[in-house]
Amino acid sequence: MFSDKDIAHFSNLETPFYYYDLNLLRETLKVCSEAANAYNFHVHYAMKANFNDKVLAQIKQAGFGADAVSGGEVKKAIESGFANNKVVFAGVGKSDREINYALDQDIFCFNVESLQELQVINELAEKKGKVAKVAIRINPNVDAHTHANITTGLDENKFGINSWDMPACADILSVSANLEFVGIHFHIGSQITNLDVYKNLCVRVNEFAAWFEDKNFKVKVLNVGGGLGIDYHNPNAQIPNFEAYFKIFADFLDIKPHQEVHFELGRALVGQSSSLISRVLYVKNGKKKNFIVLDAGMTELMRPALYQAYHQIENISPKTTETTVKYDVVGPICESTDCFGKEVALQETFRNDLIAIRSTGAYGEVMASNYNLRDAIVTVTSEDY
Numbered sequence: 001m002f003s004d005k006d007i008a009h010f011s012n013l014e015t016p017f018y019y020y021d022l023n024l025l026r027e028t029l030k031v032c033s034e035a036a037n038a039y040n041f042h043v044h045y046a047m048k049a050n051f052n053d054k055v056l057a058q059i060k061q062a063g064f065g066a067d068a069v070s071g072g073e074v075k076k077a078i079e080s081g082f083a084n085n086k087v088v089f090a091g092v093g094k095s096d097r098e099i100n101y102a103l104d105q106d107i108f109c110f111n112v113e114s115l116q117e118l119q120v121i122n123e124l125a126e127k128k129g130k131v132a133k134v135a136i137r138i139n140p141n142v143d144a145h146t147h148a149n150i151t152t153g154l155d156e157n158k159f160g161i162n163s164w165d166m167p168a169c170a171d172i173l174s175v176s177a178n179l180e181f182v183g184i185h186f187h188i189g190s191q192i193t194n195l196d197v198y199k200n201l202c203v204r205v206n207e208f209a210a211w212f213e214d215k216n217f218k219v220k221v222l223n224v225g226g227g228l229g230i231d232y233h234n235p236n237a238q239i240p241n242f243e244a245y246f247k248i249f250a251d252f253l254d255i256k257p258h259q260e261v262h263f264e265l266g267r268a269l270v271g272q273s274s275s276l277i278s279r280v281l282y283v284k285n286g287k288k289k290n291f292i293v294l295d296a297g298m299t300e301l302m303r304p305a306l307y308q309a310y311h312q313i314e315n316i317s318p319k320t321t322e323t324t325v326k327y328d329v330v331g332p333i334c335e336s337t338d339c340f341g342k343e344v345a346l347q348e349t350f351r352n353d354l355i356a357i358r359s360t361g362a363y364g365e366v367m368a369s370n371y372n373l374r375d376a377i378v379t380v381t382s383e384d385y
Ligand SMILES: Cc1ncc(COP(=O)(O)O)c(C=O)c1O
Pocket: 046, 049, 067, 090, 152, 187, 189, 190, 191, 225, 226, 227, 228, 264, 265, 266, 267, 268, 362
């Protein structure tokens, strides 16, 4: 929802740009933090969702740790002031260089995704005379009931170590002097809106934790990943129900006194606090279709082209007519998939009208590219005016 002041300010700016509502971001972080603290749960923010400096500064200030998926993200987390013992490093393909860098930074732990990676981390840690903390990312074969392209915890997905490899994993851990096993890690997918799937995850977490403890491995960390979705169809319902989400884990996980529960939330923390603001370049009225051509495209926001993802589209210019028209809202990029929405009902729209594409705080700016030699992304925050 934009105030008259916001819209007046946007009218004077060049488009496109990502707008961040830092008040909403702070409020979301506060609600999440309070809900997690009530259960003594720990949240590492999944940086991949958004690593804009101004966003990261708020997240750090709210006391969250950082979940990184590349050496670059580990570096960014450290440089942004996240404590090294609050940085975790996941990823199915960590290079030796990235592992060495993370070892040098003494991060909290590596979430290890293959047996071979476990051996490599042990070798690299040995060369440095260090002991690397590791959590085993297990593929639990739990269906997240989300878009197939953002499901990560099924047997056919590349992520994590399969359950049948756990005995081999335990063998490697037992003989690897430079590895310290800290716990188990899971992440079944993103944009999860059916919270019941987390109950199925809890059942699997309990099974694997018991399995490791039976083998005399102390499971200190139960890391259940992230994935909590947001309501893209209702961008003004801005703060996800963190309380209901955490309660499921409190109710269904079998948490022992020596265990901590860790989460890696990305989208739910940042998704609703941003919109992509764009201008209409051209309106093309056809016999069968009307098109609005924006100055933002899939190079700024890739999700619709990549996953046919829905983002609410609004014409935020002052209304000059009561007529509603259906438009295909497209970008200027030379790709037919460069389309933000088909048959979108909007007030009759004209050249230079401002269009807001909502709920773009997660996997928006960070997935931008300069394909077609597009200009670099510009960001504006609620504190810039
Ligand atoms: C390992 C891991 N943790 C956390 C996340 C964060 O997910 P989300 O933004 O859906 O909370 C992801 C992304 O899906 C991930 O791959």
